[in-house]
Amino acid sequence: MTKPASRREFLKMAAALSATRFAPPLALNLAALGESAAATATDYKALVCVFMIGGNDNFNTLVPYDAANYAIYAQQRPAIATAMSALTPTLLTPATALAGGEQFALAPALAPLLPLFNGGQMAVLLNIGTLIEPIASAAAYASAPATSLPPQLFSHLDQRSFYQAEGPIGNTSGWGGRIADLFAAGNGNSLFTCISPNGDSLFLTGLNTGTYSISPTGGAIPIQSIVSPLFGSSNCQGIMKTLTTAQRTAADGSLANLFESTYAKVVSRSLLGEQVLGASLPATTVTTFPATTKTNLSAQLSMVARVIAARNASGIGATRQVFLVGAGNFDTHNAVVTTQPPLLSDVAVSMAAFYAEMSALGVQNNVTSFTVSDFGRTLNSDGDGSDHGWGSVHFAVGGAVNGNDFYGMPPVLPPSLATAGPLDVGRGRFIPTMAVDRFGATLGSWFGVSDTDLLTIFPNLVNFNAGTRNLGFMKA
């Protein structure tokens, strides 16, 4: 098998990242170029990112349950706290209990995920978020130079972007895509490496690998006027294809217009993708995905499952794939009590159904899904909701997950309304204690990325102790 990551590609990747202020020394990474074990993978693995767009309210997702912390939680958000009695059925019992008797319960709406946690297929990541380097305390945050903090903390677009790119807004590659860059050439058709039924995403955009967009219901959409005669005319059908896919050039042979050129390339990929995937995609999933009510996450994940089922089809031959699904309206500044539960229910129902489908396909140990969001939210309420925060709670689900456990440390909650906790930078916005880079690197390592390549893909990783970069929630 050929080495997928050419020196030229990797140089390009490294150069692009070094244009940011987050780059590790280049020479270090380039020394290992071409040695990547990942390049020769022959088994199948997939990562599935579940994006909760808008900044999921983490404190009503994983709720403090022990008496001391529940009391603080209820005090900070009196009108929107989930009743303790409602939490009892979803109290989590991790394999390793937290220090000091600290306990957490899943939101009642996440009950469909409880069997996965108890069964060891789901891990819970505590206080994870964007970081460039460790920030030890609120005092350290107050005096930190701008270069050591993610840009525009608490801003949706900026933090959503940084979460995916680990670089500032305007950075046009994400870590899912950068991981995929290493594997795309090992797939039978690199087009089917990064796939989204939720539109384009920064996360899936590498330096050489881009998002292939599909419909959550239709999969690859055929262009009627190119795949069949246009109003009865096969001549017009042919011209339609030429006009919409050709790279129009000026007299000197250069591209006549870059916007037109870019558009035509998208149409070309649409046609190519549909020719292959349209023929290979199974009509249905093996199991039944329950319909979701507030989002189409169920449809998106069932479509991802169908694409995974077609991984070995002629013209696809995928060994490594990265997917992204997503749903919005998690920005619950108000009415969190009525708005968030149906959204969380959609997440839980869909992810549980997806795991069941992967089991039915026999690839439950090869596929790992995980949640991300813009940021966490304030513990402190604004009345009937919460505002933009920082550290949050996320889940990883799959047969390769070291589940039934918590990873990381929850933040110490503020002892009173008037007194902030040590990691609290205001209103219960908590400095993360696990960087997204470490989370991604743990997944990447499972995927087959070498430690050296991880340092290039995750430019902030070098700022964390080598011994703690892998969070340990994935099986070797």
Place this chain on the structure above:
Amino acid sequence: MNASSNAMIESIPWAPSTEACDATIPVAGPAKSQMAVRTAPIAALSSLALAACGGGGGSPSASAPSAPSGLSATAGVAQVTLAWMASMGATSYTISRATTSAGPFTSVGTSASTSFTDQSVTNGTAYYYVVSASNAAGVSANSAAAAATPMAAGLSRVQAARVLAQAAFGGAATDIQALQNQPNGIHSWLTQQFAIPVNPPGQLSNVAWMQANNLISVMFDTAGVQSSLWRKLISSPDVLRQRVMLALTDLFVVNTGAIQLTYRGAAVAYYLDQLEANAFGSFKDLLMAVSHTPAMGQYLTFLDSVKANPVTGTSPDENYAREIMQLFSLGVVQLNLDGTAKINPNDPSVALATYAQTDVLNMAKVFTGWKLDATAANAYLGASAAADMVNNPSGFDTTEKLVLGQSIAAGLSGEQTLEAAIGILMQHPNIAPFISRQFIQRLVTSNPSPGYVSRVATVFQSTQGDMKSIITAILTDSEAASSQLLTDPQAGKLREPVVRFIQWARIFQVNFAPSDAAAWAKIGDLSNPSTKLGESPLQSPNVFFFFQPGYTPPQTALHDNGITAPEFGITNESSVAGYMNFIKNLIANGIGGVPGNYSAVQPLVNQGGNSAALLAELNVLIAAGQISGTSLNMMQSALDTIDTSTSEGSNNRLYAALTLIMCTPEYLVQK
């Protein structure tokens, strides 16, 4: 466009017999004299000519008159004016016309006097005229020919269509003609559009229309207000206001379905009416108006936000406080007047932030105490959602606010505080370039030059954000009309899918009656990317709209050249297929059971035995002439193989031509 280019007089050499009169006949010459010709009464012209040449010969009426001499043809606004010298003994003159100097000439009318105005002309076409004189004894020979190309206001059809693509939703042939007819081109067109009152005759406001159709009190409405908006966008004659209003909904985003108000349809109708009412006012008025609407108040959740409560521990909602700065006025990084980011002198790799979290916290205090106006609630169910919010002093935080380095004094009322806060935003150096550049992107081009942004931003500043001045500056800038940008490989703007749809609907007259609520409802939500447009008004997935102004599609030549292309944020393998399928179906079947009205172009389907005329006209109407001859030839070669001898075949050729045009990247990228 200056006056000197307005009058177009073309002339072919005079016949030898009339040469002596040349000096006295107004013909092609300096601009001033051309204008004089165009504005002088015809009678004065012909008498001038007559006097100068002494009235011609003195033949008796027993014989046919001699051929008229001194024929002049003056191009005007969608017309050509002819004048000639009298032929002795003539009782009538016959005017004939051709489109080549050699003819054949066919009669276009007769005149008893020595002048004639031909109004059945197409601007941009060169016409050749001859005149013959007649009396009872017979008909003279034809005069020597004179030529003129009507080209109103200096705008060709293609130029006018390009203006309408920027300032409107494109236009039908009549719209193009009307713009060409303007005495001062886009300037007088803008004046005319600015003068159209909000909700012109026959067009109800959104709230009034919802009331008239019993939709205003529908609980949890989304479809009703959406119908009302489609009605406005497609059928309202104040097309500039509608185009700007659409751009404002892209900026001040709300999503009806995400608004947690019982009467959210009424709320959004009112919000839309406020955008329209203030579209030609000041940007400050817009910010004030939007900040009072229950639709925005609930969508960005400051409605019912109250001051911090030390007992319960709740804090003011930060949502609108942040987004009014980030999205509606300033952006997150400090800008130069030309829209480029300021360089941080201490570390060029770190952008200079416009504001900090403390500014958000202070601004959040401004947006406390805002409630629905209970006094409005009695008019009809939902009336309080369709009225300005009011500030309730008991919920308002009266303490001092420190926003962007300025103090808003303690003790002011909620209204006074809001006005002060928006005043601070209006004074910030970011607002002019931040807003100006986005409006340019919405209307004209995705990558305005720094100079273009700077020119518009300067107008923004000097007029305190006067929208008429800003819109005028954007649409009359030399860059908007630049012919160079037609061929610049880095210039352009992917047309918004919604604008493409509205363009089709307006040009081909989706004939819903303004009052037919059920018909307008059939358009519905077009935001499904794999089956429809991937974009629809009032359906944005969140406050960040469907795409962002700074977006550049990765791994493309656009990205490699640092070119922003916002609309590519919703352009992917799935959505291009969805669009192409949607538009094909739309063209053939219309929408909501109402087909497009193609009567204006149907006669061109096989004119001259081929599709060339059809394609030429569609290229102007739809693509402002921006589809290359090479592509048109390719289309024609395929289209001409469709037999048009049956009505079905004729329709097929028309539909196929329109589908090809509306799917070709040369159309999709507005230049």
